[in-house]
Amino acid sequence: MVSLLSVVINALVLSAIFALVALGLTLIFSVAGVFNLAHGVNVTLGAFTAWYVATVLGLSIWIAAILSILVPAVFSVVLYKGMVQAIENRPMTVMTVTLLIELISEYLIRELIGLQSRSVPALFPGVVRFGGATLTVNRIIAFFTAWALVAVLFVVFDRTKQGKAVIATSMSERGSALVGIDKSRVQLYTWFAAGALAGIAGLFFGSIRTASWDMGLNSLVIAFPIVVLGGMGSIRGTLIAANIFGFLNVFILSYWEPTLARTVPIIALILILLVRPEGLLGREVAA
Amino acid sequence: MTAASGAASATDDDAATILDIQGLTKRFGGLTAVDDLSFSVRDNEILGFIGPNGAGKSTVFNCVTGVHKPTSGTITFDGEDITGKRPYQVVKRGLARTFQNFRPLGDRPVIENVELALMDDSVLTLEGLRGRTTAEAARICERVGLGEDLHRLPDELPHAGLLRLELGRALASNPRLLLIDEPFAGLSNREVETVSELLTELRAEGMTLVVVDHNMRGLFSLIDRAVVINFGALVAEGTPAAVKQNPEVQEAYLGRDSS
């Protein structure tokens, strides 16, 4: 039996990583008004970029880490500029197109890399003991990095002009246009940030668990319940929901049936949508 | 449907009531849009339902036609309690409305927009393959003055045309009582006349009409009676001339009668 303490710590770490994925999804939704079903690609790209650079090319894990942030961020921006922008006021086409991109990427990665999982080397090797539980330093770093990024995000939205522009656009496109905010620039920031956050999440997934060809779709399956429960566009709600589903995920994995770790969030999502579609802290208009 | 009767009968106090609204209240959160409003519509009259912008007219309409659920109060149509019924149920009972902001089906021509209203609310039918409703729809279109535009898409219609389409759509559901939301907004004098004529004709055929507007000027010659509301509550009720003399009405409109 795994000790409860290590399960809880595991859940905290995983929740923080889930939050990074979900935040990107919810940011894009609130600014662009679309569901980006290709968001999972960013996670996969982050993980496999890190793996490729560190393991195949044999370069420093730090170079790998930086690239695993940049590559998905650039991919995300290119996706927006190249495909989504032309159809951005047709949300359903965006969903279909991004879903196809997600599937195409997934199949390509499966063909290029194969079915077996890869692991990304730890950023900081070593373990610490804490109250009877053994923890890798890597997990601790992942946890604190994720929350530090969330804190940075808050500061950006609160203090910087660009961040305020993002918030303004998410509240009222027309209003923000009236005060001279350049919507397409806001979109670029958002898609870049969403890609980068998901890339970091992919890097951490890869070094804590493993990188596999289907990790993108799998993280999407858990990110959707998180953003819906959190309330589309609500950062605080997303953080709370990420922890709820993170704990749920880890507890089901550890104490129940591993397959259901994916099923339970889906069932939960359906129930949430039927009972409280505006989520925990969502602005009601976003329902 | 009652036989055609003259305009005079509508002003008769003994005329039967077709729509009765009692104690209607609608709150949105903390805001009371309609406050304990009671009035009734008599069979075969043309009633002007008047109030300044924001008086609660549309909310009343929405409650009557089932778009909103009233917070309290009862709405009786033709002796039957229709409070809280869904829009389609209300329409089926013979109470139709037009919308001020038109909502035609953009994917099909005018005639098919009207045809939709002629269709049965039944899933198990192959009706429509033989075109029974097409001729009827064409007749209605012609009646509202869209005879030339049967195969135009709604997007191609001018404002007045969309209003006619709204009327045609509502008429096609064969109502006994028709609520018309601002039928004259944005129309030229000549167009106002044509629409007024059509409405008078409909009444002569036995239909009851409630016409909403934010002022009475355009309605004066058309309506038999007027109900004036402001801040969601009844201000005055009576013949157009009497209502116009009412000091409270004048106060409600002081400086507001903009059009």
Place this chain on the structure above:
Amino acid sequence: MPDQPTDASDTPTEAPEQAPDTPEQPMTGIRERLQFARESISLRHVIAVVAFVALALLPFEAEPILMLKLTAAFYFAMFAMSWDVVSGYTGELSFGHSFLFGIGGYGAALMTLEVGTSPAVSIAVGTLAAMVGGLVIGAPALRLKGPYFAIITFLLPTALLDFFIVYKDVFGGELGLSSPDYLVSAETQLTTIAANYYLALAVLAVLFVLLYLVTRSNTGKIFTAIRESEDAVGSVGINPAKFKIFAFVLSAGVGGFAAAMFVHTPAGSPNPTQLLAVTVSINVLLATIFGGIGTISGAALGGVLFYMVRDWLSDITTEIPLLGIEFGDVDLVIFSLVILAIIYFLPGGILGGIERLVSTARGEEPDRVMADGGGRPLERIVDRYRRSFANEDGDDTNSEPRSANDDPERVRERRPEDGEPR
């Protein structure tokens, strides 16, 4: 006038160019429209009849393996048609129709394998089970906005597959169940294959005619009206919820029946890859977009073509330069790219494309070639969702047209009432 038939083939010989005298003005318009409909329907009819005859004659020439593949393609086309009823017509985009195929196929197979009923009874049970599944999918669609509904449908088959994996003793997990007895079988294998081929072709034809009639009747026009505006449908005394549910149950019935038949043929068996996987749902969507969404005929044509072309692609062993991958291994990727191109450049699908070519060649206005009423369904669906999102922007100063739902309590419409009290 009341006898004026819409059925193009019955239309008498009045030429549309006949000079209209004044009182006949509206009638002439109708005739013009009928004439117009006749041409675009007849092209479809020609394609359908030619394809059907060719397919009916094929077994005299074909290898058994090709017949098996075509049998599977026919069932796949039925899946696509069932998807088109819901997504193409009512505009509720489903990313997870395989949920219904899974229920129908697995349900029927389990009846034959475990309960021991005859295939015919099992197929009936599987179909009914799928229709119940259609109710389950349809219910949230009454309350939720399209994009949220699409997400739910996307995830439902995954949840069902997980359930099948957890209870693999009953459902066979990732590998699926063993094949039940065939519905029809003959003494030789070749005859069995041919019999099943004809059975599939016949079922495809019957379901096609059924769906074609439903979608061309008033019911179909109300479906597309729901796609445009549910409120408009409610405001003329038609209950949109009833029609939506009907569309879902009809779709589930057709899809579930096809799946239940399919597992009782030599061409199919109850396993996730053929019935339940995410790719099945996506393939159905791709095939219908490929053929032309919202037309039924596009789904039928697209379904058969998609299946066969993919099958052909998957046998190509040529390597893609630079990547070192065989074409056949990434057939779905190639297809997805083709569909992306269609979404961006040919929203009417190939059927729409053909018709556009033909009508342009005839010098007609190429815009209105769809037989079932103006505008391309893909664009109409897209519009529907654009409107549902536009609600949130708060730039809609009069609440009336949009908040006027058939259900005012609907949670998704909880926006400030800005219509009257300001």
